[in-house]
Amino acid sequence: MTIQKNISIIVAIAENFAIGKNNDLLFHLPNDLKRFKAITSGHTIIMGRNTLLxxxxxxxxxxxxxxxxxxxxxxxxGCETVFSIDEAIEKVQSEEEAFIIGGGMIYKQFFPIAGKLYLTLVHKPFDADVYFPEINYPEWTEAAREDFYDDKNDFNYSYLDLVRK
Structure with missing residues (x-):
């Protein structure tokens, strides 16, 4: 499949690519939720049914x-329902940017064609039952990076905006 420059993935991952457990997030980062809202507001978000629920x-x-x-x-x-990745892509082909927000199977299917990744990378491994595909960083250009320490959770994390080369 061809890279879709207008398809972006937004995800919070642990350093071991863990993203969820028992259909829930692994950590609570209020600033990350604010970032998610700021980045996705005014755009289309695409997700699997379990993520919506x-x-x-x-x-x-x-x-x-x-x-x-x-x-x-x-x-x-309040939502549009589609039955395939191709149908979702077709619905957003004229949009400047649409965001894939999960879950694991949806990320896995869109990852090979996404043009941009908005990562919140927690610098700590987590136990999980859902993982993000492994990122081969040399295939991506780092467009932006901000590093933080969260004292409530006692871990470091970074916001990375990556563009596929």
Whole structure:
């Protein structure tokens, strides 16, 4: 498949590529949630059904929601439902940027074609049951980086904006 320059992935990962456990996030970083909102507001977000159902409240304000499901009877008020990656891509092909927000299977399918990654990288391993695909960093250009320490969680983390070369 061809790289889709308007498809971006936004994800928080641990240093061992862990992203979730029991359909929940591994850590709570309020500033990361603010960053997520700032980056995705006014854009389309694409997710799997479990990711939508894990949100405390949906649809999220000021965003178009596309939910990928394999269940033909799924209806999610305030969201558009599609049944394939290709159908989701088709719905956003005229948009400047659309965001893949999870979960694990959706990330795995979009990762080879995404043009940009917005990573929150926690510099600590976590036990998980869902992992992000391993990133081959030489395939990406680091467009931006900010490093932080979170004293509530007692770990360092970084925001990385990566663009595929």
């Amino acid at each position: 894990s949100l405390p409240k949906w649809p999220l304000p000021n965003r178009r929601h596309i939910v990928i499901t394999d269940k033909p009877d799924d209806v999610f008020p």
